[in-house]
Amino acid sequence: MTKQQTPLIMGIVIILFFAVFPFVYTGTNYPYVMHIIIAGFYYAILTSSWSMLSGYGGQFSFGHMGFTGIGAYTTALFCHYIYLSPEATNICTEFSIGSQYLVFVNPIGITSSTLVQDCLREALTIWDGSVQVTPMPVWLGIILGIAMGGLFGLLIGLLVLPLRAAYLALFTLGFTEILRAVISSELAITRGQAGLELPMLFENGINLFGKHYDKTDKIPPYFVMFFLLLICLGILYWLAQSKFGLFIRALREDQDAAAALGVNTTKYKIMLFVITSMMAAAAGAFFAHYIGIISPNNLMILQMSLVVSMAVIAGIENIFAAAIGAIIIEFTLEMLRSSFDIPIIGIEVDMTIWRLVVFGALLMITLRLSRNGIIAPIITYFSRGHVAEETVAKRKTSNANEESA
Amino acid sequence: MEFPIIFWSVVLWMIFWGIVGSIGSRKAYLRKDLDTSNAGYLGAMIGAATGPFGLIALWIKTPKASKGLMIAPPIAAFILLAISFAFADPTNHCVSNGSFVASQISNGIILGILYGFMALGLTLIYSILGVVSFAHGDFYMIGGMAAYYVTVVWFPGINPLVGIGFACISTFALGALFERVFLTPMYDGRIERPVEYGILVTFGLAFTLQYFIAATVGSNPVKAKRYFDFPRIRWPSKEDPWLLKTSRGNMELFDTISISNPRFTAAVVCVMVLLMMIYFLNRTWTGKALRAVSLDRDAAAIAGINPNRMNMLAFALGGMLAALAGALLVQAFSWLPQVGAIPAMRSFVIVVLGGLGSLPGAFVGGIIVGLVESAGTGCVPNPQRAASYIPAYGGIVLLLTLLLRPTGLFGRRFSGGAHGKFG
Numbered sequence: 001m002t003k004q005q006t007p008l009i010m011g012i013v014i015i016l017f018f019a020v021f022p023f024v025y026t027g028t029n030y031p032y033v034m035h036i037i038i039a040g041f042y043y044a045i046l047t048s049s050w051s052m053l054s055g056y057g058g059q060f061s062f063g064h065m066g067f068t069g070i071g072a073y074t075t076a077l078f079c080h081y082i083y084l085s086p087e088a089t090n091i092c093t094e095f096s097i098g099s100q101y102l103v104f105v106n107p108i109g110i111t112s113s114t115l116v117q118d119c120l121r122e123a124l125t126i127w128d129g130s131v132q133v134t135p136m137p138v139w140l141g142i143i144l145g146i147a148m149g150g151l152f153g154l155l156i157g158l159l160v161l162p163l164r165a166a167y168l169a170l171f172t173l174g175f176t177e178i179l180r181a182v183i184s185s186e187l188a189i190t191r192g193q194a195g196l197e198l199p200m201l202f203e204n205g206i207n208l209f210g211k212h213y214d215k216t217d218k219i220p221p222y223f224v225m226f227f228l229l230l231i232c233l234g235i236l237y238w239l240a241q242s243k244f245g246l247f248i249r250a251l252r253e254d255q256d257a258a259a260a261l262g263v264n265t266t267k268y269k270i271m272l273f274v275i276t277s278m279m280a281a282a283a284g285a286f287f288a289h290y291i292g293i294i295s296p297n298n299l300m301i302l303q304m305s306l307v308v309s310m311a312v313i314a315g316i317e318n319i320f321a322a323a324i325g326a327i328i329i330e331f332t333l334e335m336l337r338s339s340f341d342i343p344i345i346g347i348e349v350d351m352t353i354w355r356l357v358v359f360g361a362l363l364m365i366t367l368r369l370s371r372n373g374i375i376a377p378i379i380t381y382f383s384r385g386h387v388a389e390e391t392v393a394k395r396k397t398s399n400a401n402e403e404s405a
Numbered sequence: 406m407e408f409p410i411i412f413w414s415v416v417l418w419m420i421f422w423g424i425v426g427s428i429g430s431r432k433a434y435l436r437k438d439l440d441t442s443n444a445g446y447l448g449a450m451i452g453a454a455t456g457p458f459g460l461i462a463l464w465i466k467t468p469k470a471s472k473g474l475m476i477a478p479p480i481a482a483f484i485l486l487a488i489s490f491a492f493a494d495p496t497n498h499c500v501s502n503g504s505f506v507a508s509q510i511s512n513g514i515i516l517g518i519l520y521g522f523m524a525l526g527l528t529l530i531y532s533i534l535g536v537v538s539f540a541h542g543d544f545y546m547i548g549g550m551a552a553y554y555v556t557v558v559w560f561p562g563i564n565p566l567v568g569i570g571f572a573c574i575s576t577f578a579l580g581a582l583f584e585r586v587f588l589t590p591m592y593d594g595r596i597e598r599p600v601e602y603g604i605l606v607t608f609g610l611a612f613t614l615q616y617f618i619a620a621t622v623g624s625n626p627v628k629a630k631r632y633f634d635f636p637r638i639r640w641p642s643k644e645d646p647w648l649l650k651t652s653r654g655n656m657e658l659f660d661t662i663s664i665s666n667p668r669f670t671a672a673v674v675c676v677m678v679l680l681m682m683i684y685f686l687n688r689t690w691t692g693k694a695l696r697a698v699s700l701d702r703d704a705a706a707i708a709g710i711n712p713n714r715m716n717m718l719a720f721a722l723g724g725m726l727a728a729l730a731g732a733l734l735v736q737a738f739s740w741l742p743q744v745g746a747i748p749a750m751r752s753f754v755i756v757v758l759g760g761l762g763s764l765p766g767a768f769v770g771g772i773i774v775g776l777v778e779s780a781g782t783g784c785v786p787n788p789q790r791a792a793s794y795i796p797a798y799g800g801i802v803l804l805l806t807l808l809l810r811p812t813g814l815f816g817r818r819f820s821g822g823a824h825g826k827f828g
Contacts, residue, residue, distance in 0.1 A: 060601050159808060165600040166537040166761070167811055170753050174803035177750060181797035185790050192793070252598075305612050312605055353620040360613030367606050368587055371596065 006382040011320065018226060022219050034218035036334045040327035041225040042287045045232050047311045047326040048319040049279035052236050055316035056245060057272045058252030060165065063156065063172030064280050065304045066179045067149045069296070071281025072288035073183065074148040075141030076196045081105045085133040089123035103133070107189045138199055142285040149281020150274050157273030161266060164255070176304070184296040195295035198288055221290040228286055229323065232279050236319045239275070248272050309363045315376020325375050333359065412493035419453040419482060426452025426460050427809065433464040443470035446810045450478035454485060490784070499784035506783075513779030514772055515672045519730060521771020522675040523748050524755035525682070525764065526726030532699040532762035533719035534588065536603030540611040541727050542749025544580070546742060548572040548728025549735035550618060553629045565736075568629075572732035573725050580724030583610060584717045592713060611745075619742040626739035631667055667737035674733055678726075679768065686764070695719060699762065727752075747796070754799040758806045760813030769814060774799060 018037070027033060046064060054060050083103045088094060093104040105120045120133065156175060160168050184192045200215045201224060207213070213220050239245055247268045250258035259265045288294040307326075314325020336355040366373060372380070430448025434441045447470055451459040455478075468474060491500045498505045527541050555568035587606050591599040686692035697705040698715040706712050730748070738744065755774050759766025781798040785791035806813060 054601070058598065058601070060604060159804075163807060163811065166531075166604065167757075167807060169604055170537065170757055170803065171807045173750070173753065174800040174807075178797045178800035178804070181794055181800065185793040185797075187790075305608060308605070308608060309612065312609075353616055356616040357613055357620055360609055360616060364587060364606055364609035364613065367602065367609060368590070371602070 004383050007320075007379050014324070015230070022222055031218055034222055036331055037327070038218065038222055038225050038290060039287075039334075040330040041222075041229045042283055043307065043310060043330050044323040044326040045225075045229050045283040046280055046307045047314070048233060048236055048323040049276040049283075050307055051311045051316050051319055051322035052240070053272060053276040055311070055318070055322070056240060056252065057248040057269070059160075059269070059272065060169045061156075061160075061172040061273075062169050062304055062308075063176045064276075064307060066172070066176035067153060067277040067280035068284030068287075069176075069179060069183065069294075070152050070277075071142075071145035071149045071284035072294045073190065073196070074145040074281075075138070075285045076198045076288060076294050077189070078141040078144055079136055079138065079199055080196060081107065082136050083120060083133045084136065085120075085123075085131065087127075087131050089119060091123055092119040135199060138201060138289055142282070142289065145285035146278050146282045149284075150278040153274040153277025153281075154270060156277070157270035160273075161269060180296050190296075193295055193297070195293045197293050198291075200292055201286070201289045221286075224286060225290070228282060232282075233319060233323060235275070235279075240319065244268065244271070309359060311373075313363055313366050313373055315373025315379075317372055318376040318379060321373060321376035321379055325373065329359075408493045410493075412489050415485065415489035418456065419485070422452035422456050422460065423449040424452075425457075426450075426463075429460065430463060434467055437467050439467055440470075443475070443810070446470075447474065447478070449809050450482060454478045454481035494786065497784060497786065499780070509779045509783040510776065513776040515668050515775070516779060517772035517775020518672045518675050518768075519668065519734065519771075520748065520751045520755055520775055521768040522679065523727055523730045524752040524759070524767040524771055525679070526723035527752045528756045528759065528762055528764060528767040529695075529719055529726070530723035531756065532764070533695060534584075534591075534603065534716050535600065536588070536591075536607065537753070537756075537761075538720070538723065539604060539607040539749070540583075540614065541723070541752055542745025542747075543611045543614040544576050544724040544727040544745075545731040545748050546618065546740070546745035547579070547614060548576055548731030549629075549740045549744065550622060550627075550731075551575050551728070552732035553627050553735050553740060556629050557627075565629075569729065569732045572728050576728035577721045577725040580721035581717050584720040588716070588720065589713070592716065615742050615745070622742065624742060626741050628739050629735045631736050667734065671730070671733035671737065675730065678729065682726075682764075691718070750796065751799055754803040756813075757803055757811075758813055760815040763813065763815040766813055766815035774802060777802060 021037070022034060025033065046068065050061075050064050053064070081104060083105065085094070085101045085103050086099065088096070088101050089103060092106065095102045103120055105118045108118045124131070124133070156172070160171055163171055183190050186192070187194075190196055201221050202213070202215050204215065206220050208220065247258070247263045250261070250263055251265055251268060255265055310326040310329050311322045313329065314323075315321035333355055336351045370377060426448030427445040428448075430444040430451075431441050433448075434444040448460065448463065451463050459478075490497075494500060499509070523541070523545060526544070527538060530536060530538050530541075549572070551572035552565070552568040555571045556563055556565050560567070587610070588603065590596050591602060596602045684692075686696055694705065694710040695715055695718065697708065697710055698712050698719075702712050705715075731745075751774060755767055755770040756762075757770075758773060759768070759770030778795060778798050782788075782791050782795060785794065
C-alpha cells in the first residue's frame with residue numbers, strides 16, 4: 001500500500017462500514033441513529049452537488065434548497081392529488097386510460113376532514129368499499145420530481161447566464177424566496193405551513209432477501225439514500241474527472257478567458273445547473289418520501305446555510321470531502337443536542353443552541369485559516385503529497401545532469 | 406375580484422410582449438451595430454407598455470437610450486396595469502376608497518424610508534469593499550437588542566438616546582473588529598476569489614451572531630417601550646384638565662391617514678441621519694476619501710488615502726447604520742434573534758434595484774419597494790394571502806431588475822473600487 005492509495009482504501013472502508021452498519025449496530029437508540037445517518041446521507045448529496053456547483057464551477061447559488069423543494073413538492077402534489085380508479089367517480093375531473101380512470105382530486109386546503117371532503121373521498125363514501133382506488137406509484141412521482149428539478153435548473157441556468165458572483169447569489173436567493181412565499185401562500189393546494197403529507201417510500205412494506213420490512217423500518221430507506229448518494233458521487237466524480245470538470249473549472253477561474261480559448265461557456269454553465277439541481281431534487285424527493293411530510297420550512301435560508309457551512313468546513317473543492325464532512329457534521333450536531341452544567345459557575349449550558357454558535361464560528365475560522373476546508377487538505381496530502389517530492393527529486397536530477405554536462 | 410379575466414389577460418399580454426421586446430430589441434440593436442446594453446430593458450418596457458405598436462417603432466428607429474425613454478415606458482406600463490386592475494375589480498378598496506389609498510401610500514413611503522435606510526449601509530459596504538454583507542440583517546437585530554437591553558433591562562427609565570448611542574457604538578466596534586480579523590486577506594490577493602470569500606464569511610458571521618443571541622437572550626420576543634410620545638393639544642375639560650398632554654397613539658392626519666408613532670419617529674430620524682450622511686460624504690475629508698476609494702482604489706492610494714482603513718470604516722459604518730435602524734424599530738416590532746432576515750432580504754432587493762453601490766439609489770429603491778409592498782398588501786383581494794405573499798413582491802422586483810437591468814436604477818456601468826478589481 002502506497003501513500004497515495006490511502007484515500008481510495010479509506011473510501012472503500014467507509015463504504016463497507018456504512019453498508020454493514022445497520023446489521024451490526026444494536027444500540028437501544030437504533031432508530032434514532034439510523035435516522036441521523038439517513039439525514040446525513042441527504043445532506044451529503046446536497047453538499048457534494050453544491051460543492052460541484054460552487055466549488056468546481058464557481059457559481060455561488062443560494063437556490064439549492066429551492067430545487068430540493070421543487071423535487072419534494074412535485075412528488076408530494078403528484079401523490080396527493082392523482083389516483084387511479086377502476087370506475088368513474090362522476091364528481092372529479094377524470095380521464096379514462098384503458099379500463100382505468102385517472103382521477104384528479106380537487107384541492108380542499110386545510111379543513112377538518114369530517115366537514116369538507118374532497119371529491120374522491122365523497123365517491124369512496126358513496127361506493128362504500130365496493131371499489132378500490134390505487135394511489136400513483138411513488139417512483140413515478142420521484143422521477144417527475146427529478147425531471148421538474150432539471151427543468152427549473154435549466155430555466156435558472158438560462159436566466160443567470162449573464163450574472164456573476166454577488167448578483168448570482170442574490171438572484172438565486174430571490175428565486176428561493178419567491179418559491180417559498182408561493183408555497184406557503186397557496187394554502188388551498190399546498191396546505192402552506194401545515195405541510196403536505198406524502199406516502200412512505202415503501203408504503204406496503206418490502207421483502208428483501210426473504211425478510212419482510214415494515215414501512216416504518218429504517219433499513220430500506222437507509223439503503224435507498226445510501227445508493228442514491230453513491231450514484232450521485234459516482235456521477236459527480238466522473239464529471240469532475242472528465243473534460244466537463246476541466247471546462248467548468250476553467251469557467252470558475254476566468255469565464256472570458258475560457259470562452260476565448262474555445263470553451264462553450266453557455267453550454268457548460270447550463271449543464272452544470274441542470275445536473276446539480278436534478279441531484280438536489282432527487283435528494284429532496286426521496287427524503288420527503290422517507291420523512292412523510294414536507295413543509296415550506298424545508299426551503300428556509302437556515303437549511304441552505306447548513307449545506308453551505310458543511311461544504312465549506314469540509315472542503316468546497318472536493319466532492320468526497322464535502323460528502324464525508326456533511327455526514328460527520330450532521331452526526332456531531334445531532335449528538336450535541338444535550339445540555340450540561342459548567343461545574344464552577346453553576347450555569348446550565350444548553351448545547352442545543354450553543355452547538356450552532358460553535359458551528360458558525362468554526363465556519364468563519366475555517367474560511368479564514370484553511371480555505372480548502374478541513375477534510376479536503378487531508379485527502380490532498382495523501383493523494384497528491386508525493387507530487388511535490390517527486391518534482392523536487394526530478395529537478396535535482398535534471399540540475400545534476402546539467403552540471404555534469 | 407369581479408372580472409379577473411380582464412386583469413390577468415392584460416398581465417399576460419404585457420408579459421408576452423415584454424419577453425418578445427427584450428429578445429427582439431437586442432437583435433434589432435445588434436443588427437444596426439448599436440450599443441445593446443440597454444436594449445433588453447427598453448424593449449421589455451416598451452413592449453409591456455405599448456404592445457407590438459411601440460415595439461415596431463422601436464425596432465425601426467432604434468433610438469439611443471435617453472433618460473426620458475428609460476423612465477416613461479415603465480410608468481406607462483404601471484398605469485396600464487393600474488387601469489386594468491381598476492376595471493377588473495371596481496369595488497376594491499384600492500380603487501373606490503381614496504383615503505385608504507392615501508394611507509397606504511403614506512405607510513408605504515414611511516416603510517420605504519426605513520428599508521432604504523437599512524439598504525444604505527449595505528450599499529456603502531458594497532461600494533467600497535465589493536462585498537455583499539449577508540450579516541446585514543444581524544447587525545440590525547444586534548442594534549435592536551442592544552437598545553432594548555440598555556433601555557429596559559440594564560438601566561430602566563434611561564433616556565432612549567443612550568440606548569441608541571450604545572447600539573451604534575457597539576455595532577461600529579463589532580463591524581470594525583470583524584473587518585480587521587476576517588476581511589483583510591481579501592485585499593492583497595491572498596485569496597483567489599475574494600467576492601465569494603466575502604459572501605461566505607459574512608454568511609458565517611450572520612449564522613454565528615444569530616445563534617449567539619438566541620443562546621444568550623433566548624428565543625422569546627422582547628419589545629422596548631416607546632421612546633417618545635406625540636404631543637396632543639386639546640381643550641381642557643373636567644376629567645382632563647391639562648391643556649397639553651402627550652399621547653401614545655397614532656398620528657392622525659385629516660382623519661384619514663394614520664401613522665404609527667414608532668415608525669414615524671424612526672423615519673424622521675432616518676431622514677435626519679441620511680442628511681448627515683450626505684453632508685459627511687460630500688463635505689468632510691473622510692467622506693470624500695470614502696467616495697474616492699469607491700471610485701478608484703489605486704488612484705485614491707496614490708492621493709494619500711489608506712484604502713484599507715477606509716474599508717474598515719465603511720464596514721463599521723454600514724453595520725452601524727443597520728443597527729441604528731434596528732435600535733429605532735425595536736419600539737415598533739417584537740424582537741427575536743431571527744428578526745433580521747426579512748429586512749436583510751429587503752435590503753438586497755433595494756440595493757440591486759437602486760444599483761449596487763449607489764447611495765441615492767438605495768433611498769429611491771427603498772421607497773419604491775415600500776410602495777410596491779404596501780400596494781401588494783392593500784390591494785390583493787384576499788388579505789391573508791396578500792400578507793403571506795409579501796416576501797414574493799420583493800423577490801419579483803429583485804429578479805426583474807437582475808434580468809432587465811442588472812446595474813439597477815443608478816448603477817455605474819464601469820465601477821471602480823474593489824468590485825471592479827475583483828469582479
